[in-house]
Amino acid sequence: MQTLIALLIVLAAAGYSVWKLAPAAFRRRLAAQSGSLARATGASAETARRIEIKAMDAAVNASGCGNCGPCKGCATGQAKDDGAASA
Amino acid sequence: MRVGLAGQAMTAATLDNRRIALLGNPNCGKTALFNLLTGSRQKVANYAGVTVERKEGLLTLPSGKQVHVLDLPGAYSLNATSADETVTRDVVRGKRAGEAPPDLLVCVTDATNLRLTLRIVIEARRLGRPMLVALNLADVARRRGIHVDIARLERELGVPVVETVAVRTGGAESLMASIDAWLARAHEPANAPASGPGVHSDAEPPHGHVGQAAIDAVMRDHHEVHRLLDATLTEPVASISHVDDRLDRVLLHPVAGMAVLTVVLFLMFQAVFSWAKWPMEHIQALMDGTGQLVARHMDDGMLRSLLVDGVIAGAGSVIVFLPQILILFLFILALEDSGYLPRAAFLLDRVMASVGLTGRSFIPLLSSFACAIPGIMATRTIADPRDRLSTILIAPLMTCSARLPVYALLIGAFIPARTLAGGINLQGLVLFALYVAGIVSAMAVAWVLQRLGRRSGPAHHTLMMELPAYRWPNARNLAIGLWERARIFVTRVGTIILSLMIVLWFLSTFPGPPPGATQPAITYSLAGRLGHALQYVFAPIGFNWQIAIALVPGLAAREVAVGALGTVYALSVSGDAVAEQLSPLIQHTWSLPTACALLAWYVFAPQCVATLSVTRRETGGWRQPVIMASYLFALAYLAAGLTYHVMRHFS
Amino acid sequence: MSGQVLAALRDPASPAVADLHTAPRERRAETAAVDARATVQLTTLARNATGTVAGVRVDAMGADGTLDPDVERMALRLIEIGFVQGATLRVIAFGQPGNDPIGVRVGGRGGVSTFALRRQEASCVWVWPDKP
Numbered sequence: 001m002q003t004l005i006a007l008l009i010v011l012a013a014a015g016y017s018v019w020k021l022a023p024a025a026f027r028r029r030l031a032a033q034s035g036s037l038a039r040a041t042g043a044s045a046e047t048a049r050r051i052e053i054k055a056m057d058a059a060v061n062a063s064g065c066g067n068c069g070p071c072k073g074c075a076t077g078q079a080k081d082d083g084a085a086s087a
Numbered sequence: 088m089r090v091g092l093a094g095q096a097m098t099a100a101t102l103d104n105r106r107i108a109l110l111g112n113p114n115c116g117k118t119a120l121f122n123l124l125t126g127s128r129q130k131v132a133n134y135a136g137v138t139v140e141r142k143e144g145l146l147t148l149p150s151g152k153q154v155h156v157l158d159l160p161g162a163y164s165l166n167a168t169s170a171d172e173t174v175t176r177d178v179v180r181g182k183r184a185g186e187a188p189p190d191l192l193v194c195v196t197d198a199t200n201l202r203l204t205l206r207i208v209i210e211a212r213r214l215g216r217p218m219l220v221a222l223n224l225a226d227v228a229r230r231r232g233i234h235v236d237i238a239r240l241e242r243e244l245g246v247p248v249v250e251t252v253a254v255r256t257g258g259a260e261s262l263m264a265s266i267d268a269w270l271a272r273a274h275e276p277a278n279a280p281a282s283g284p285g286v287h288s289d290a291e292p293p294h295g296h297v298g299q300a301a302i303d304a305v306m307r308d309h310h311e312v313h314r315l316l317d318a319t320l321t322e323p324v325a326s327i328s329h330v331d332d333r334l335d336r337v338l339l340h341p342v343a344g345m346a347v348l349t350v351v352l353f354l355m356f357q358a359v360f361s362w363a364k365w366p367m368e369h370i371q372a373l374m375d376g377t378g379q380l381v382a383r384h385m386d387d388g389m390l391r392s393l394l395v396d397g398v399i400a401g402a403g404s405v406i407v408f409l410p411q412i413l414i415l416f417l418f419i420l421a422l423e424d425s426g427y428l429p430r431a432a433f434l435l436d437r438v439m440a441s442v443g444l445t446g447r448s449f450i451p452l453l454s455s456f457a458c459a460i461p462g463i464m465a466t467r468t469i470a471d472p473r474d475r476l477s478t479i480l481i482a483p484l485m486t487c488s489a490r491l492p493v494y495a496l497l498i499g500a501f502i503p504a505r506t507l508a509g510g511i512n513l514q515g516l517v518l519f520a521l522y523v524a525g526i527v528s529a530m531a532v533a534w535v536l537q538r539l540g541r542r543s544g545p546a547h548h549t550l551m552m553e554l555p556a557y558r559w560p561n562a563r564n565l566a567i568g569l570w571e572r573a574r575i576f577v578t579r580v581g582t583i584i585l586s587l588m589i590v591l592w593f594l595s596t597f598p599g600p601p602p603g604a605t606q607p608a609i610t611y612s613l614a615g616r617l618g619h620a621l622q623y624v625f626a627p628i629g630f631n632w633q634i635a636i637a638l639v640p641g642l643a644a645r646e647v648a649v650g651a652l653g654t655v656y657a658l659s660v661s662g663d664a665v666a667e668q669l670s671p672l673i674q675h676t677w678s679l680p681t682a683c684a685l686l687a688w689y690v691f692a693p694q695c696v697a698t699l700s701v702t703r704r705e706t707g708g709w710r711q712p713v714i715m716a717s718y719l720f721a722l723a724y725l726a727a728g729l730t731y732h733v734m735r736h737f738s
Numbered sequence: 739m740s741g742q743v744l745a746a747l748r749d750p751a752s753p754a755v756a757d758l759h760t761a762p763r764e765r766r767a768e769t770a771a772v773d774a775r776a777t778v779q780l781t782t783l784a785r786n787a788t789g790t791v792a793g794v795r796v797d798a799m800g801a802d803g804t805l806d807p808d809v810e811r812m813a814l815r816l817i818e819i820g821f822v823q824g825a826t827l828r829v830i831a832f833g834q835p836g837n838d839p840i841g842v843r844v845g846g847r848g849g850v851s852t853f854a855l856r857r858q859e860a861s862c863v864w865v866w867p868d869k870p
Binding site for chain 3: 163164166168197199200201202203204205206301302305306309312313316317320322332335336339340341429432433434436437549550551552553554555556
């Protein structure tokens with residue numbers, strides 16, 4: 001039982017780390033996939049779209065540097081511009 | 088000021104949708120006023136796409152209403168010359184994408200220097216938006232015998248004028264009353280823009296080329312300010328404080344000034360060790376206690392190991408350094424608030440120029456002291472591409488505060504806590520030496536780059552830096568600043584560092600040891616094997632495999648190396664023993680040359696991936712980040728190796 | 739606007755000049771005679787030297803006589819922060835090596851500010867020096 005919980009926690013942590021540390025483009029691709037994933041599990045088209053928008057938003061706002069200070073997601077800011085340009 | 092205790096009996100505060108923006112020169116106490124109005128209810132972020140800070144807070148007025156307050160970057164003029172001022176100009180005009188123009192502008196001025204600070208009010212008045220003027224530092228002005236005829240000024244300007252004392256509790260009462268009055272009135276037609284002399288309807292200054300028209304407009308504004316001051320201001324003959332003069336005579340002196348700067352920095356690092364000891368011990372005790380509690384109440388198993396060895400030993404060993412980081416920032420914020428930092432930038436301007444930076448970039452480097460990333464992004468203002476490149480390549484060598492836990496850990500473990508002559512503690516001295524080493528190596532690399540043909544010529548960058556009047560650091564500003572720092576650090580530890588520690592724990596635990604294993608379990612795990620493999624690379628410079636492992640997640644965040652060591656050593660302990668404190672542990676198992684080699688490594692250590700990716704973005708390719716990482720790795724390896732063998736030789 | 743004089747250095751056409759001449763000042767009582775005095779660049783002043791700002795001047799550069807927009811912007815900023823005719827001025831410090839940057843207090847009615855200027859920025863500021 002302990003092992004199971006521990007492994008779940010590890011999976012969550014691993015996923016979080018990958019999410020935060022990955023380059024912005026990779027995150028956006030993942031976010032884009034989330035829509036089709038939602039659809040595959042049977043959600044309606046509208047729900048899938050909303051999930052995708054939320055995921056894309058989170059992808060753009062995540063920042064790997066951990067907001068150590070004055071940066072405060074300036075890397076994010078640029079990603080936002082990139083995202084807006086390509087969207 | 089705020090709704091007092093009695094306020095709790097009143098109806099809940101109602102949020103007004105309107106937004107107030109604070110506009111004004113830098114150094115007129117605008118931020119202090121913002122802090123006074125909003126307290127700790129501030130949200131700090133960035134404007135999209137730029138390294139300009141966006142500060143927004145919530146103001147609760149005596150009437151019970153709540154409004155958002157936006158602290159705009161300080162600007163000398165709406166003719167912007169920097170990214171900061173461009174943002175201010177655009178927001179005020181309503182031309183910034185994603186930012187609605189503010190509903191009310193509060194123009195903050197310095198009552199002791201209206202000559203400089205009133206002009207932007209005249210400029211802003213031309214926009215025709217609702218406006219208030221706050222004469223800040225009213226207490227200092229009064230003390231100096233400066234008197235402003237407020238009623239007359241209100242009449243002349245056509246907008247309400249109030250006095251504020253941003254550093255005193257209750258110092259913004261008249262301002263808040265004025266805001267309340269405006270909120271109540273705001274359904275009436277907005278105040279017509281003042282139609283006095285010097286107001287133009289074509290408020291748009293030319294972009295690009297500065298035309299004669301712009302100059303004439305500025306001169307007319309100056310004239311208007313002069314006229315207003317003639318009509319409303321009474322001031323004594325002596326216009327600048329003698330104390331300031333005497334201080335500047337010393338602090339700006341090329342020799343004495345540098346001496347003072349060195350001493351100040353030195354004292355800062357002394358304090359980081361001596362003041363932090365007591366709180367650190369308590370945090371450490373808390374961590375240990377928690378670890379033991381968990382160990383006692385849980386059966387032996389994976390989850391317990393995760394919690395004790397991964398979370399507590401890992402992230403816990405980083406959080407212990409919170410007091411030291413706070414002390415460091417206490418000094419930095421106090422220096423900022425006192426007005427001393429521009430003097431330091433003045434003294435260091437030439438030194439900075441040799442590294443491709445300007446004196447003014449020293450201030451963000453020091454006050455951030457946190458990250459190479461803002462430094463790299465700030466290079467956008469450097470015109471010459473080769474200059475810019477060499478600055479980017481050098482930026483990582485200026486210390487980032489994420490190194491501090493590593494330095495502190497190793498110094499704490501290996502440098503005896505001895506006090507030398509004059510009350511100087513040895514640990515603080517070593518820390519100071521490490522920071523200086525970072526700066527000196529940056530200059531050395533700059534010199535090398537110059538020789539290699541990347542010209543780092545004389546700085547053509549505009550300086551024009553104001554040296555504000557000296558003042559005592561304000562306790563409220565410091566407290567709010569420190570709170571923000573603490574929050575950032577704890578968040579960083581609680582999210583990314585914690586996650587990486589959990590992942591590391593996993594990699595250090597699986598696969599488990601085969602039956603009949605003799606060595607600690609970790610040796611057989613994925614991480615253990617990787618560590619032993621890496622050891623071939625690192626053995627020549629004195630690193631053991633545990634260090635080799637810890638360096639890998641250190642690429643994501645420097646402090647993680649400390650946490651990683653914590654986890655790795657915790658898992659190396661065979662049997663039921665709960666992990667000891669990391670510091671004495673490495674003291675017993677590492678040799679002094681190894682520790683010093685690791686310190687030398689960290690002076691140059693390759694960057695966290697975030698810095699590399701920002702470099703990639705700023706230089707438009709992978710070539711520069713690879714060059715940066717490679718040369719840093721090479722330097723780090725050399726330095727560590729040299730240190731290790733030299734120390735081995737002498738011990 | 740190719741390059742000559744900005745901000746009130748012997749520019750009778752600019753209305754601001756005439757107005758500032760008549761505005762009361764603390765140090766310069768008589769302005770008519772002032773025009774005849776020699777102006778020097780701020781960069782020639784020694785430490786603790788005082789004077790009165792005559793104006794900001796940027797010379798034409800380039801064959802076609804057009805100014806570098808960065809230089810123009812710098813000159814405008816100098817004017818904005820208070821280097822206008824009639825302002826009193828005192829040099830308080832030099833950075834080393836090379837007497838760069840220059841720390842200068844500039845002020846007039848309503849307040850005094852202190853700025854650090856590069857030599858190339860300060861060279862645009864022309865001053866009527868006080869007799870030592």
